[in-house]
Amino acid sequence: MIFKDTIYFWAFFILPVMTAIIIFGIRRRKIFLSALGEEKVIKRAAQRVSSTKRFWKNFILITSIGFLVIAMARPQMGVEKIHIKRKGVDVLFLLDTSLSMSAQDLKPDRLTRAKMWASTLIDNLKTARVGIIAFAGKPFLQCPLTTDYSACKMLLDIINVGTIPVQGTAIADAINLAVNSFPSKKGFFKAIILVTDGEDHEGNIDEATENAAKNGIKIITVGIGSGSGEPIPIRDNEGNITGYKKNKEGKLVMSKLESSTLESIASKTGGAFFTATSANFEIKENE
Structure with a gap:
């Protein structure tokens, strides 16, 4: 497989940044909820979404962006012919x-x-x-x-x-x-x-x-x-x-x-x- 527009691969650097932001946000949320009072009461009041659902939501978001970058790079199947001129x-x-x-x-x-x-x-x-x-x-x-x-x-x-x-x-x-x-x-x-x-x-x-x-x-x-x-x-x-x-x-x-x-x-x-x-x-x- 070959890619016609490899310049878009630079966008892959966004993915680890997004992952770090999501992890930071989850940790901040836990700290915030803990500061409000008793954990069991806060969980019921906030009607918290389960951690499993949140994980898959974030995973799908990051993966989708990754596939979007690959699509922008224009992958192509087959063999690219390269003609090399050499002095015999x-x-x-x-x-x-x-x-x-x-x-x-x-x-x-x-x-x-x-x-x-x-x-x-x-x-x-x-x-x-x-x-x-x-x-x-x-x-x-x-x-x-x-x-x-x-x-x-x-x-x-x-x-x-x-x-x-x-x-x-x-x-x-x-x-x-x-x-x-x-x-x-x-x-x-x-x-x-x-x-x-x-x-x-x-x-x-x-x-x-x-x-x-x-x-x-x-x-x-x-x-x-x-x-x-x-x-x-x-x-x-x-x-x-x-x-x-x-x-x-x-x-x-x-x-x-x-x-x-x-x-x-x-x-x-x-x-x-x-x-x-x-x-x-x-x-x-x-x-």
Whole structure:
């Protein structure tokens, strides 16, 4: 229930004043009658109305005034629609799920650490809409933009290496899908958070980055991994490591963080570049 004219609620302050006056009057009457003489004689002479009747008479008077005040405040049933205008904030996470993200230079591995970081950030975004794109050789919209953070984090949690069956690292395709996933409305702050080790197998990153910048989208890049490199584990169906990935010459493949690529992407869109080390995340923001 809502009230249109709440100013009349000030009249409720009259009720306790009236109650006090009535109580004072009753007490004064008793004192006056007692002063006139013997109480039994005075009662018969004054033909006093019973105290019960007097109580109900006063109660009805005060209650009636209370209901009158409520009526003057114009109570109305139903739901009042309140339109709140807010500036939209949309954030899309681009999460690399290629085989190199299983490297263990970050514990327990790159992808798990990236998911933990993304989950924490989602909790702190508050009123923003968030979404997730998982990518390897092809991108996939894992979670469209939403304010349902619980659902978004649930869909984040089930991502793993192999979520995208097509292997590789198509960063450009992921960026283009993200650009097309944002609403076309103006006035929205749009940001892409690209979480990857930076290895790209498909090319066309410059074109995709320019497309994002043209649409007013900032790209924040988070580099996962170490510059020294880490072997890529191969696991069986039970998740046990059975060996490490090798190239055609039989040499161990070392996956390194390609920070220069990520710095360039962030710089061209007015974003920022972060690195994740085995100890902690440090911020390295472009000026």
